[in-house]
Structure formats: structure tokens, C-alpha cells
Amino acid sequence: MSEMVLRPEFNLPKGTSEVLGKDGKTYLQFNSSMATLYQQTYGEHSRFFLALRDAKLIGSKCTQCGQVMVSAATWNCPFCNFAEMKEVVLPHKGILAQTAPITIFPSQSFIGQAPFCRGYVDIATQEKVASFLPSRLRTTTGIPRPGVFVKGIELKLVFKDKREGSILDIFWVPMKEIPKKLRNKAPLFESELNFENPKLPKLKINKNLKPVYVKLLQSLNEMSLKVLKSPRAQKDLAGKKYRIGVKTGGGDFTFIIEKNKMKVEPKVAKKTDFVIVANNPKTFNDWINDGSLTDAVIEGKLWLPSREAFIFLPMLDRLPRSIRRDGV
Amino acid sequence: MRRVGLVGAGITDCRSRWVEATYWNLFQQATKATLEDAKVTTDEVDSVVYGIYNDIFEHQAIPESSLTGIIGMAHKPGVRVTSGGATGFYAMRAAIMEVASGYSDLVLCIGGEKATDCFDPVSKTQTPMVIDTIAKSWDPFFEYPLGATASDSYMQVCMAYNDNYPNDITDPEIRATIIEMLCRQGNRNPYGQRRDEKVTKQQVLESRWIIAPFLRLLEVCMYTEGAGGLLFASEEKAKEISKRTGSPIIWIKGVGAANESYNPGRGGLYKPLHRIESDRIAAERAYKMAGVTPKDIQLVELHDAFIAQFMVTMGELGFVPIGKTRDLVEKHIMADIRELGENEHPKKGQILINPSGGLIFGGHFVGGSNMFSTWSLRREMINRSIRYGLVHGTGAINAVFGGAVVFELE
Ligand SMILES: [Zn+2]
Numbered sequence: 001m002s003e004m005v006l007r008p009e010f011n012l013p014k015g016t017s018e019v020l021g022k023d024g025k026t027y028l029q030f031n032s033s034m035a036t037l038y039q040q041t042y043g044e045h046s047r048f049f050l051a052l053r054d055a056k057l058i059g060s061k062c063t064q065c066g067q068v069m070v071s072a073a074t075w076n077c078p079f080c081n082f083a084e085m086k087e088v089v090l091p092h093k094g095i096l097a098q099t100a101p102i103t104i105f106p107s108q109s110f111i112g113q114a115p116f117c118r119g120y121v122d123i124a125t126q127e128k129v130a131s132f133l134p135s136r137l138r139t140t141t142g143i144p145r146p147g148v149f150v151k152g153i154e155l156k157l158v159f160k161d162k163r164e165g166s167i168l169d170i171f172w173v174p175m176k177e178i179p180k181k182l183r184n185k186a187p188l189f190e191s192e193l194n195f196e197n198p199k200l201p202k203l204k205i206n207k208n209l210k211p212v213y214v215k216l217l218q219s220l221n222e223m224s225l226k227v228l229k230s231p232r233a234q235k236d237l238a239g240k241k242y243r244i245g246v247k248t249g250g251g252d253f254t255f256i257i258e259k260n261k262m263k264v265e266p267k268v269a270k271k272t273d274f275v276i277v278a279n280n281p282k283t284f285n286d287w288i289n290d291g292s293l294t295d296a297v298i299e300g301k302l303w304l305p306s307r308e309a310f311i312f313l314p315m316l317d318r319l320p321r322s323i324r325r326d327g328v
Numbered sequence: 329m330r331r332v333g334l335v336g337a338g339i340t341d342c343r344s345r346w347v348e349a350t351y352w353n354l355f356q357q358a359t360k361a362t363l364e365d366a367k368v369t370t371d372e373v374d375s376v377v378y379g380i381y382n383d384i385f386e387h388q389a390i391p392e393s394s395l396t397g398i399i400g401m402a403h404k405p406g407v408r409v410t411s412g413g414a415t416g417f418y419a420m421r422a423a424i425m426e427v428a429s430g431y432s433d434l435v436l437c438i439g440g441e442k443a444t445d446c447f448d449p450v451s452k453t454q455t456p457m458v459i460d461t462i463a464k465s466w467d468p469f470f471e472y473p474l475g476a477t478a479s480d481s482y483m484q485v486c487m488a489y490n491d492n493y494p495n496d497i498t499d500p501e502i503r504a505t506i507i508e509m510l511c512r513q514g515n516r517n518p519y520g521q522r523r524d525e526k527v528t529k530q531q532v533l534e535s536r537w538i539i540a541p542f543l544r545l546l547e548v549c550m551y552t553e554g555a556g557g558l559l560f561a562s563e564e565k566a567k568e569i570s571k572r573t574g575s576p577i578i579w580i581k582g583v584g585a586a587n588e589s590y591n592p593g594r595g596g597l598y599k600p601l602h603r604i605e606s607d608r609i610a611a612e613r614a615y616k617m618a619g620v621t622p623k624d625i626q627l628v629e630l631h632d633a634f635i636a637q638f639m640v641t642m643g644e645l646g647f648v649p650i651g652k653t654r655d656l657v658e659k660h661i662m663a664d665i666r667e668l669g670e671n672e673h674p675k676k677g678q679i680l681i682n683p684s685g686g687l688i689f690g691g692h693f694v695g696g697s698n699m700f701s702t703w704s705l706r707r708e709m710i711n712r713s714i715r716y717g718l719v720h721g722t723g724a725i726n727a728v729f730g731g732a733v734v735f736e737l738e
Pocket of ligand 1: 062
């Protein structure tokens with residue numbers, strides 16, 4: 001079956017339920033929805049989205065003042081009393097107008113896509129006046145993190161191999177990540193780039209971090225023992241089977257999670273589900289002391305290769321809290 | 329144009345959820361409180377302006393229609409205003425204009441929201457559905473499909489500001505200090521949603537990230553259910569009501585509004601991402617109309633959706649230089665409520681900002697949040713004998729809607 005507009009889990013059983021008020025009285029609430037389905041026309045935007053389907057990027061240029069709108073949001077210039085605007089074909093490169101925020105906690109419709117990055121791309125850079133294109137931004141170097149999508153970097157336009165006529169048919173990748181021979185290729189397609197196996201970031205090996213690492217291993221082993229005594233922690237790990245390699249500037253290890261238990265091996269195992277990287281092993285010490293690995297990712301202290309690795313973190317983040325709450 | 333006075337104000341308790349009341353009852357509660365405050369009856373009110381932001385929240389496309397009779401406004405003209413986060417401001421502007429024009433002598437301006445009946449069946453919590461409902465304020469062709477939210481949109485502006493004016497909003501200690509101060513202020517608000525909370529600087533700095541590097545969980549406004557009302561009157565009517573209540577009139581001195589282009593860009597009239605021009609232009613217009621400068625104003629109730637934006641907005645309103653908004657804390661421009669107590673006037677060179685606790689601690693029922701701010705402003709102006717005060721509203725994608733009202737104590 002083709003993908004549907006409403007996901008099957010996006011629903012509630014019919015009926016009412018009781019809810020307790022602040023005044024101690026019982027109130028009634030009813031399950032309902034305000035979902036509307038549309039076959040919404042792209043109207044005057046159709047040309048832009050038809051062009052995307054053909055792997056082209058177009059804008060509209062005013063025949064009077066010369067300003068360019070990207071996307072072609074209108075064909076009548078709002079600055080020249082609606083003078084006619086003509087279609088212009090745009091280059092497949094641009095500049096990130098401003099540093100872009102990374103969304104970690106998306107709205108209901110986008111759960112499962114995070115983390116993702118969206119920003120505004122300046123494409124008609126030769127023109128004095130031009131609008132920016134709102135777009136998704138992607139990197140081939142792991143999940144998006146601070147420092148990647150900063151103001152002024154050069155971006156390359158990439159098209160999805162299969163396009164339907166949507167703003168999600170395209171995204172932008174930092175030009176420096178594009179292999180040299182592909183930089184002038186237009187159109188460039190997603191399948192021509194490698195998003196699946198990002199290179200591990202280079203570590204700064206630092207002698208001073210060695211003792212931090214040694215202490216970390218100790219703490220992790222203590223934590224493994226505490227998990228055995230914490231029903232909450234065991235519940236967190238129930239049914240999970242993972243081998244996660246961890247590289248730090250002080251030394252490496254592997255998290256092994258199976259049979260409701262956690263084990264640590266003091267090196268990166270040959271077979272892992274994925275490898276994550278933090279320059280400072282203290283990142284993990286902080287986590288054990290009730291910190292958060294998700295926060296470390298958001299701050300850019302912990303590198304992850306993929307969304308799969310990110311989705312795995314909340315389980316680890318719960319562990320120290322579960323152990324504490326069980327008083328172990 | 330006729331003089332317009334604010335003669336009454338009333339708000340409901342601000343709650344994260346009111347299972348005890350629908351929006352019908354919340355609007356009635358606020359209307360009752362407002363009319364009682366001004367000692368007027370429903371008969372005396374000439375017309376009503378409703379501020380309701382989002383139909384999806386209320387689950388009704390013309391929610392004001394079901395309110396009319398219940399709030400005692402049957403057979404009177406009623407108009408609904410909806411302008412995103414700035415709905416409350418724009419509803420006030422419409423109500424003020426109605427009196428200024430001579431169409432009405434006494435106008436009820438009432439706003440509210442029922443936000444957290446929304447429910448996400450997947451996470452079994454309200455928040456992702458509330459965020460989604462707000463995200464539906466973005467267009468369906470370009471922005472919404474990208475996963476835009478109110479948070480990442482306002483953070484885009486803050487990050488762009490930081491690109492152009494580094495080392496200003498970056499300092500987490502400064503932002504946390506402001507939050508600690510707002511929390512103390514919110515504790516004094518008898519209707520405030522988080523009036524019993526004690527949030528320390530340290531807790532702010534340790535709260536989890538929403539969007540790095542300017543937005544931790546404790547740096548963001550709440551979702552509130554509630555309603556707030558104001559009564560605007562012509563000069564003659566205001567004087568008559570003031571005699572009845574014994575409360576001084578707060579005169580509307582200046583109103584300024586500006587909305588920027590939806591499309592960000594370079595040059596022309598495109599929205600520059602690194603500034604909140606809507607705030608700047610709106611404030612300049614309000615000052616010009618009022619014949620005042622920021623130096624004359626020592627009380628501000630601003631729309632603090634996010635604390636980094638609070639700082640940028642204070643810059644755009646002209647109270648601190650753009651690029652040096654940290655002066656608010658470093659130069660002690662933001663008055664400390666512990667020093668002022670309940671009745672003291674802010675010291676020279678100081679501004680009392682969001683004594684209500686703002687939208688972060690006080691309440692944020694979107695369609696009436698700026699009425700909530702005005703309710704607090706009036707209370708503080710009277711109690712502390714502050715001559716000029718300013719209420720600010722912001723909203724829509726990348727903060728493109730802006731408004732400001734300057735008030736003067738009689
Ligand atoms: Zn033009």
C-alpha cells in the first residue's frame with residue numbers, strides 16, 4: 001500500500017473518559033479530531049514544483065527592478081506594484097544565509113525524522129535584492145550538529161532520486177563535503193553521495209584524558225553492577241540487543257546490551273551496530289552523574305553516525321535516573 | 329481622533345489545563361472579572377473585540393459565535409481578531425480604534441485560548457500535538473513540510489542575530505539570571521501559572537536542551553489555558569467610570585504596529601533574519617504617536633516567547649543597544665523586584681520588565697496573552713505610580729508580526 005497522509009497510529013478510540021479537576025470533582029472529556037483531508041492545488045507555485053520534479057530550480061525575476069524570488073512565490077513583483085516577473089533558471093549552489101537551528105523535538109507530524117536541520121539558502125547571490133529558499137540541510141558527516149551549518153558556508157543543491165513535487169524533493173549539503181568531480185554536476189542526486197557510512201571524526205588523542213578514561217571504565221563497571229540490582233534499569237534495557245563502539249580521546253570501549261544487562265569491554269569490538277565518538281571521555285562521566293547523552297549530542301560534544309544511533313540514546317539516558325530512583 | 333482610556337481589566341487563573349472549564353466558561357470568567365473591576369454592567373458595553381488565535385485549539389472555526397450570548401454581548405457588534413502570537417495586541421488595537429473613531433464609547437476586548445485539549449495519540453502527551461497545531465500557522469507549500477516549529481523559527485532569528493552581533497545573547501548565565509528574576513516576579517502574580525515554582529539559575533543551566541545554543545527547557549514560554557479582558561472607554565465614559573471605581577484612568581498614548589514580509593531575504597522589503605524589524609518599527613511608531621522616548625518608560629510588559637528573543641526585543645524597542653542587550657543584567661537596567669518590593673517606583677535608569685512573570689512564568693493563553701500583560705501593566709502603574717508603560721506583542725514565522733502600546737497613568 002502506498003504511504004498515506006494520516007499514519008495509522010494517528011488516531012484515538014471513540015468515546016469519553018473521566019478526568020479529575022483541581023477542585024476534586026470529576027469531569028468528562030471526549031476523544032475527537034479536527035483532521036481535514038485536502039487535494040490542495042499548488043496553483044501558481046506549480047511551475048516551481050514541476051521544475052523540482054524535473055530536477056531544475058527556478059525563481060521569478062522582476063522585469064522592472066530585477067529582484068529575484070526563490071522560490072518563485074509570486075509572478076508579480078510586490079515591490080513594483082505587481083510588475084510582471086519572468087522565470088529564471090537558478091544555479092545548483094548557494095550560500096547559507098544565517099546559522100541554522102537543529103530540530104530535536106519535532107511536532108507530532110515529524111516525529112521519527114529528528115534530528116533535522118532547516119535553514120534559508122541565498123541562491124540568487126548576484127542580485128542586489130533576492131529572497132531566500134527555506135530548505136532542509138543535510139550532511140554526509142553524521143547527524144547534524146552545531147558548527148556544520150553556519151552562516152556563509154557554500155552549499156550544493158541535491159535532488160532526491162525519486163521526486164513527487166515537494167519542497168522535500170531537494171536538500172542542500174555543504175559544498176566542501178561534495179567530491180570535487182561532482183561539485184559542478186547539475187543535477188546532483190542523493191544516490192551519488194554517501195550518507196550511510198560517514199567517516200569517523202578525527203580524535204585529538206590527549207595524554208591528560210587517559211586518567212579520565214580509566215575512571216570512566218571504573219564507573220561504567222560499577223554501573224553495570226547497579227543495573228543488576230535496579231528493576232527500573234533492567235526494564236529500560238528489556239528486549240534490547242546492541243553493541244555500540246565508543247571512541248574517545250582517552251581510550252575506547254564497547255557498550256554491550258543484552259539480556260536486560262549492560263556490559264563494557266575496554267576496546268571497540270570488531271562487530272558493532274555503530275560507533276560513536278566523543279573527544280572527552282568526561283562526556284560519559286557526566287552522563288553517569290545524571291547528565292544526558294542527548295544533550296551532549298545537541299551541544300556537539302558527542303558524534304553520532306546516524307538517526308538510528310540518536311533514537312537509541314533516550315534508553316541510555318534513562319539508566320542513571322532509573323538506578324537513582326531505585327536507590328541502588 | 330478621540331482620547332481612549334483603559335478603565336478595567338480582569339483575567340482568569342492561568343493553568344496548564346482547565347479540565348473544569350471550556351473556552352466558553354473561561355471567556356465568561358474573564359468578562360465577569362473585567363466588568364466587576366470597572367463596576368459596569370453588560371448593558372453599558374457597546375461592542376466586543378475577541379482575540380482568539382487558532383481555530384484548531386478551540387476546535388471550532390468561529391469560536392466567537394458561541395461566546396457572544398454567554399458573555400452577555402448579544403445584540404452588540406463583535407469582531408474577532410486573529411494574528412498569531414500578536415493576536416492579543418491586534419485585538420487591543422482594534423478595540424482602541426473603535427473607541428478613538430467614535431463608533432463606540434465602551435468596548436470590551438477579550439482574548440483567550442484553550443490549547444491543551446490537543447492530544448498526541450502516539451506519545452500519549454499533549455505537547456507534540458500542541459506544537460503541531462502551532463506549526464500549522466506556517467504555509468503548507470514550503471515551510472510546514474520542512475518541519476518548521478515556533479521554537480526553531482524564533483531560534484533562527486536569534487541565531488542570525490548572534491551571527492551578526494556575537495557575544496551578546498550567547499552568555500547562558502545572563503539568560504539564566506533574567507529567568508531567575510522573572511520567576512521571582514511570577515511568584516507575586518496571584519493568577520500566574522507557575523506562581524509556586526522556584527527556578528534557580530543553576531536549574532536553568534542544567535535543564536535539557538530544546539535547541540542549542542540559545543534554548544533550554546527553562547528558557548521557553550508555556551502553553552496556558554485562560555482568558556483575559558480589558559475595557560477601553562472614551563474620555564467622558566472613562567472619567568465617569570473612574571469616579572465610580574476610584575481607580576485612575578490609564579490613557580492610551582501611542583499604538584504602533586508593523587508586520588514584515590513572510591519571505592526572508594536580502595535587501596528590498598524582505599525580512600532580514602538577524603533583526604526583529606517588526607518590533608523596532610512598531611515601537612518607533614508608538615513612541616512617535618505618544619511623544620515619548622524609551623528613556624521615559626520604566627515599565628514594560630513584553631511578549632517573551634523565548635528568553636534570547638526577550639533580550640533582542642528589548643534592544644529593538646530601544647531600551648538597550650542592539651548587540652549589547654546583556655546590559656540589561658550587566659548594567660542592572662532590569663530592575664530587581666527584591667529591591668522594589670510591592671509598591672516602589674523603579675529607580676532612575678531602571679526598567680521593571682514583566683512583573684507579571686511574563687509568558688514564561690505568568691501565562692500565555694495566546695489570543696489573550698497581551699491582555700494578560702496589559703492587566704499586569706495597569707496593576708503595576710497604579711501601585712507604583714509609574715507614569716509611562718509599554719506593552720509589546722510578537723508573533724508568526726520568524727517574529728514577523730510586531731506591536732507596541734504606550735500607556736500613561738492619569
Ligand atoms: Zn520589482
